[in-house]
Amino acid sequence: MKIRHGIIPCVAAGLALVAAAPALAADTSAWSQDTKSAVRLIAGANTKGAPLRAGIEIKMQPGWHTYWRYPGDSGVPPRFSFAGSDNVKSATVRFPAPLLFSDGGGQSIGYNDSVIFPVTIVPNDPAKPVIARLKIEYAVCEKLCVPAEGKAELPVGAAPSTQDAALKEAEARVPQQVTAAALGLSVRRVNDAAKPLVALDLKAAGDKPMQVFAEGPSPDWALPIPKPAQGAPAGRRHFGFELDGLPPGANPQTAYNLTFTVVEGDRAYEVTTRLD
Numbered sequence: 178m179k180i181r182h183g184i185i186p187c188v189a190a191g192l193a194l195v196a197a198a199p200a201l202a203a204d205t206s207a208w209s210q211d212t213k214s215a216v217r218l219i220a221g222a223n224t225k226g227a228p229l230r231a232g233i234e235i236k237m238q239p240g241w242h243t244y245w246r247y248p249g250d251s252g253v254p255p256r257f258s259f260a261g262s263d264n265v266k267s268a269t270v271r272f273p274a275p276l277l278f279s280d281g282g283g284q285s286i287g288y289n290d291s292v293i294f295p296v297t298i299v300p301n302d303p304a305k306p307v308i309a310r311l312k313i314e315y316a317v318c319e320k321l322c323v324p325a326e327g328k329a330e331l332p333v334g335a336a337p338s339t340q341d342a343a344l345k346e347a348e349a350r351v352p353q354q355v356t357a358a359a360l361g362l363s364v365r366r367v368n369d370a371a372k373p374l375v376a377l378d379l380k381a382a383g384d385k386p387m388q389v390f391a392e393g394p395s396p397d398w399a400l401p402i403p404k405p406a407q408g409a410p411a412g413r414r415h416f417g418f419e420l421d422g423l424p425p426g427a428n429p430q431t432a433y434n435l436t437f438t439v440v441e442g443d444r445a446y447e448v449t450t451r452l453d
Contacts, residue, residue, distance in 0.1 A: 204338040209327030213238050214317045216327035218309055219293070220334075222341040229298040229333045231309060232344045233257065233270065235291065241317045242289040245275035247392050249402060250283025252322065255294075255315035263308040266301045270294050273350035274438070274445035277388055277402065280318060284402055286390060293347035298333055307333045352438050352445035360439065361413075364452055366420070366430075373420040373429045375452060377403060377437070381414050385442035389416045392436040397424040400435075 206218040214237045221230030235243055244252040259268040272294060275286045300307050311329045316322050338344075357363075361380035366373055381387060391400040399422035406415035420429045427433075436449045 203331065204336070204340050206329040206331040208236075209329050211317075211323075211325040211327060213241050213319075213323055214243070214315075214325050216311075216313055216315075216325075216329060218311055218329040218331040218333075219340040219344060220331060220336070220338050221344040222338045223333070223335045225335040226303060229300065229307060229335075230344060230348075231296040231298055231331070231333050232340070232347060233294040233296060233311060233313065233329075234343075235288075235294075235315065237290055237317050238319075239290065241319050242276075242278055242285075242287050243292065243315055243317050244285065244287040245390075246272050247286060247390065247396075247399075249277075249280070249285040249287075251280050252285045252287065252318065253314075253316040253324070254396075255313060257294075258312045259309060260312070262310045264300050264302055264305045265307060265309060266299045267297075268299075268309065269297045271297070271348075271351045273347050274352050274440045275390070285318070286402070293343060295344060295348045295351060309333050350445065352440075352447040355446045355448050357448050357450040360446060360448055362437070362448060362450060364435065364437075364450055366452060367417075368430075370419075375403075375418055375420050375435075376406070377414075377416040378409070379414055379416075379439065381412055382441055382444055387414050387439065387441045390438040390440075391418060392438075393423070394434050394436075395424070398422060398427075403437075 204220045208215040208217045216235045219232045219234055223229050244254050246254050248254050257270050259265055278285045309331050314326045316324050363378045365376050367376050389403040391403055393400055401418040403416035403418045406417045409415040432453045434449055435452050439446045
């Protein structure tokens with residue numbers, strides 16, 4: 178009896194210590210389930226006084242994919258909203274380097290199985306708590322596309338996180354913004370075809386396959402996916418595409434700023450340059 182009586186106070190003391198310990202902040206929201214996919218918010222390991230790092234994670238059933246900010250020949254880009262968040266001045270979503278898919282009769286651009294979109298959150302008042310509230314509309318596709326939506330809520334603050342490694346990996350996959358000179362990139366218009374063509378010449382970092390994606394100056398542009406062209410010398414790559422998919426009223430002979438995302442192995446770059 179003495180031994181048992183001696184254990185009870187120890188257990189009680191241990192329980193008291195557990196009760197007194199501060200609760201660990203959650204670093205993930207609950208999954209918001211849809212028919213073929215689910216979405217949640219994750220928090221990175223954040224430090225006091227710095228912008229807050231978070232992520233939007235989408236997981237899909239095997240064989241399904243979702244879309245980049247420009248989906249290609251078909252598909253729907255994701256739409257994010259943080260309206261209704263507490264103490265959020267801005268929430269900037271970034272896109273990891275995408276993949277190219279054959280999608281029915283065309284090609285689409287996006288991610289398979291799962292993806293994390295890094296988010297940088299700037300609070301209105303860094304001294305006050307931040308609660309991120311996400312609403313997302315997106316699509317997932319296999320042979321057919323299915324619209325999806327989700328909602329997630331997560332306090333984000335200066336704290337460690339079990340999700341930091343996954344978030345850092347996604348952040349590392351976001352294309353690095355560079356100049357045309359850094360890529361040795363030249364872009365020119367070719368007018369000796371039925372439709373104007375755009376020809377790209379750029380240097381290669383190695384012998385890994387390269388993919389280039391083209392975007393216009395606004396989301397209502399739908400430029401074709403550049404195709405590899407023959408005749409490039411060693412250490413260079415040639416790509417080309419028709420200057421098609423312009424919005425109504427846009428003149429294909431006018432100078433425009435075009436954005437190119439270059440993916441080569443585990444390297445990815447983004448450059449905006451002038452097409453004169």
